[in-house]
Amino acid sequence: MNKINDMLTKAKVLALSGLMLWGFSSTASAAVDGKAVFDRSCSVCHSITPPPKSAPPILPISARYHQRYSSRAEGIKQMADFIKAPSKEKVLADQQAITRFGLMPAIPLSAEELAAVSAWVWDQYSGGQWGPGKGQGRGTGQGGCYQQ
Numbered sequence: 001m002n003k004i005n006d007m008l009t010k011a012k013v014l015a016l017s018g019l020m021l022w023g024f025s026s027t028a029s030a031a032v033d034g035k036a037v038f039d040r041s042c043s044v045c046h047s048i049t050p051p052p053k054s055a056p057p058i059l060p061i062s063a064r065y066h067q068r069y070s071s072r073a074e075g076i077k078q079m080a081d082f083i084k085a086p087s088k089e090k091v092l093a094d095q096q097a098i099t100r101f102g103l104m105p106a107i108p109l110s111a112e113e114l115a116a117v118s119a120w121v122w123d124q125y126s127g128g129q130w131g132p133g134k135g136q137g138r139g140t141g142q143g144g145c146y147q148q
Ligand code: HEC
Pocket: 037, 038, 041, 042, 043, 044, 045, 046, 054, 055, 056, 061, 079, 082, 083, 086, 090, 091, 092, 093, 094, 097, 098, 101, 102, 103, 104, 105, 107, 117, 118, 121
């Protein structure tokens, strides 16, 4: 009798953890994590900030896309298009990068992964030192202005 109860409990625990695992993996596939795609498929060549590995770092690239496209959706779309099939004509960030590093190879990703990783790259830039003329020492420092 005890043994049967024991087995039942074990079966319940197994069923429960099975459910939890299933729940976890189904959310993971519903929303592709752009950072995970980056780590897996891009980080061999791209660092996020300088110095570069074997490709231009992501932050300056992201900044260039923000300069070129005012709409996030459009920027992400163009970036995904480049990643899927890079070409000299499409290069936006830095034509010299091709001379220095060669043209980026096409990265085989699903449509969801392309969208997620492009959105992630786009979101890396949030103004600051990679932008055009931002954060370049506008402060007056020292305070004291309001003291008499
Ligand atoms: C084998 C190395 C390599 C891998 C892997 C790689 N890249 Fe690149 N990537 C490059 C090089 C080299 C350049 C610069 C030359 C060029 O623009 O083609 C570049 C340029 C870019 C650009 C700038 C395009 C432009 O308009 O100027 C973006 C955006 C980019 N990569 C995103 C990615 C993303 C996202 C991934 C992963 C899904 C990735 N790259 C994987 C080598 C790589």
